[in-house]
Amino acid sequence: MALFDAAIIGGGIVGLATAWQLTRLKPDWKVVVIEKESTLAFHQTGRNSGVIHSGIYYRPGSLRARNCREGKLLLEQFCMEHQIAWKRTGKVIVATQESQMPQLQTIYDRGQQNGVDCQIIDRSRLLELEPHCAGIRAIHVPESGIVDYPGVCQKLAELLRASGAEIFLNACVESMEQRTDSVRVNTSTGIVEARQVINCAGLHSDRVARQSGLPMKELIVPFRGEYFELKPAAEYLCRTLIYPVPDPRFPFLGVHFTRMVHGGVECGPNAVFAMAREGYDWGTMNARDLWESLTYPGFWRLAAKNWKTGLGEVWRSLSKAAFVKALQQLVPEIRSEHLEAAPAGVRAQALGLDGKLVDDFVILRHERVVNVCNAPSPAATASLNIGKHVAELVRG
Numbered sequence: 001m002a003l004f005d006a007a008i009i010g011g012g013i014v015g016l017a018t019a020w021q022l023t024r025l026k027p028d029w030k031v032v033v034i035e036k037e038s039t040l041a042f043h044q045t046g047r048n049s050g051v052i053h054s055g056i057y058y059r060p061g062s063l064r065a066r067n068c069r070e071g072k073l074l075l076e077q078f079c080m081e082h083q084i085a086w087k088r089t090g091k092v093i094v095a096t097q098e099s100q101m102p103q104l105q106t107i108y109d110r111g112q113q114n115g116v117d118c119q120i121i122d123r124s125r126l127l128e129l130e131p132h133c134a135g136i137r138a139i140h141v142p143e144s145g146i147v148d149y150p151g152v153c154q155k156l157a158e159l160l161r162a163s164g165a166e167i168f169l170n171a172c173v174e175s176m177e178q179r180t181d182s183v184r185v186n187t188s189t190g191i192v193e194a195r196q197v198i199n200c201a202g203l204h205s206d207r208v209a210r211q212s213g214l215p216m217k218e219l220i221v222p223f224r225g226e227y228f229e230l231k232p233a234a235e236y237l238c239r240t241l242i243y244p245v246p247d248p249r250f251p252f253l254g255v256h257f258t259r260m261v262h263g264g265v266e267c268g269p270n271a272v273f274a275m276a277r278e279g280y281d282w283g284t285m286n287a288r289d290l291w292e293s294l295t296y297p298g299f300w301r302l303a304a305k306n307w308k309t310g311l312g313e314v315w316r317s318l319s320k321a322a323f324v325k326a327l328q329q330l331v332p333e334i335r336s337e338h339l340e341a342a343p344a345g346v347r348a349q350a351l352g353l354d355g356k357l358v359d360d361f362v363i364l365r366h367e368r369v370v371n372v373c374n375a376p377s378p379a380a381t382a383s384l385n386i387g388k389h390v391a392e393l394v395r396g
Contacts (some may be wrong), residue, residue: 009192011035015200017387036172047345053378071382090142091241212369225269234338301355
């Protein structure tokens with residue numbers, strides 16, 4: 001059995017970026033990526049709408065803010081160097097009523113502190129950018145964009161294999177044993193032994209962290225984001241990216257419009273509790289996942305605080321008319337016949353015992369294992385910088 005210098009668990013964009021950055025820092029190391037699916041980027045990365053985030057929403061000084069800003073530049077440079085589809089489209093964050101103006105100002109102030117190129121614009125300027133958009137004022141973020149994240153992963157995998165790294169597919173991690181000078185990772189296809197292990201398991205990162213011996217109290221509670229896509233005849237209704245002012249009482253951004261890099265316009269997502277960590281529709285349930293969520297005190301604290309909003313999200317999931325009504329707040333001309341169903345995604349978001357979603361990236365070392373325990377949006381945008389940071393931790 002070969003001994004690797006580093007094993008990365010998870011073949012999404014964060015795991016692949018970490019492996020690639022590690023091969024650049026330590027070109028003589030033997031590196032392996034372990035992925036439980038038959039293809040890379042199968043879950044969050046492959047179901048991502050492709051937005052390159054600017055970092056405008058995140059608390060100044062946080063890991064999310066810093067990694068997003070630095071990762072965005074690295075991502076754009078990577079795409080230009082390797083001819084991966086991307087485009088700087090710009091984005092508008094739209095206030096449709098006066099009560100949203102204080103929150104709009106808060107977001108703008110954060111953007112300024114984070115170094116984001118952004119301006120508050122009036123309705124006339126908004127209509128120049130998005131002629132079919134409702135709104136009384138907005139923040140224009142010219143540097144936001146879109147990208148082909150699966151294409152980024154494909155190129156990262158090519159570069160990894162070219163450097164001599166290995167990628168094991170169909171290898172589900174079942175347990176882990178930390179030894180004096182190595183870690184033994186037991187997978188469904190055999191044993192992988194490495195001097196150090198990096199957990200980038202996304203939807204299952206908390207479980208893998210516990211397998212490493214880390215006493216993690218937070219739980220990944222799955223929330224499904226459901227989408228529609230504009231039919232080609234209605235794509236003229238959105239030119240770039242149209243976002244609402246997020247409700248500060250609820251931890252998600254709300255439904256929005258995204259013009260995608262290979263064509264088409266995506267609308268959504270809502271945010272509904274999923275009955276499985278890989279539950280991309282109402283018909284998918286995993287007994288273990290559901291039991292963990294329903295017996296976790298933090299879930300019930302979150303539900304008690306947000307039950308009205310949560311019921312609204314469920315109603316939008318079950319009623320296309322309700323989903324359309326939410327979209328009409330941003331683009332009043334949208335009609336039900338303009339929309340067709342698109343693939344859903346599930347967000348890997350850690351929830352604390354206090355019922356609050358963990359607000360920042362969480363990266364914790366436990367002996368010979370570095371665990372990326374919480375990496376929700378904008379992790380894809382920030383992935384190359386997260387990978388660089390984690391690779392430096394491992395090298396050190």
